[in-house]
Amino acid sequence: MEIDFFERRKIRIEELKDFKIEAKVFDERTLFCIYKLMKRGLIKSVESKIKEGKESVILSGLGKEGWIAIKVYRTYHCDFRNMWKYLIADPRFFNVKKRRRQVVINWVRREFKNLKIAFEAGINCPKPFGIYENVLVMSFIGKDGKAAPRMVDLEDANWNKLYELTVNEMKKLTRAKLVHADLSAFNILVLNETPYLIDFSQAVTFDHPLAFEFLKRDVENINKFFKKKGVKVNELLFEDLTK
DSSP states (O other): OHHHHHHHTTOOHHHHHHHHHHHSOOOHHHHHHHHHHHHTTSOSEEEEEEEEOSSEEEEEEEETTEEEEEEEEOSSSSOHHHHHHHHHTSTTSTTOOSOHHHHHHHHHHHHHHHHHHHHHTTOSSOOEEEEETTEEEEEOOEETTEEOOBGGGOSSOOHHHHHHHHHHHHHHHHHTTEEOSSOSGGGEEEETTEEEEOOOTTOEETTSTTHHHHHHHHHHHHHHHHHHTTOOOOTTHHHHHTO
């Protein structure tokens, strides 16, 4: 039944089958989740794979107003125990039961909530459109279906300017009382010389007991990267962010 629905909307089913074998994420339940998001009008088509990671696969697609990013979290091949440890330490999700699918679903809810806080605070990040269980739909950072490069993959750039702009995004985050908790050049896309922060699944609010430890780690990661690029970094950035 799902296949007929997808075919009517010209989804590349053969590619989805390849993803199922390759990424082990497109089980029947996940296809059903995509079906539900299509019924909502959030997804019109699934186009291609952008990135495959340990916990998720990022796909490009088309939505109401153009290109979208579709993040599909693995439900069977993931470290759900580690996810659960992060969740129960988060005051927003402390009562999550230690069941694989429930942990993953709440992990996706967590990223959606974090993205919403960040986007509404004016941070350069994907705009969250909606979720259904282990599937998250958000705005696409790139052009004409081609994703913007990660900062770590750039061969050349105005590194001084990028550092200044990245620090500015970090300041916006702290004003929103949110810590990315996994910030590095791997989780920043650069489009038109502008940094966009991505991957907010581990982000925490200031009331998390380890929030400032995570912030300190984020600062160290960013300063270390830019130092290697010859940028004179702010050694007191953590202190400035926490004033």
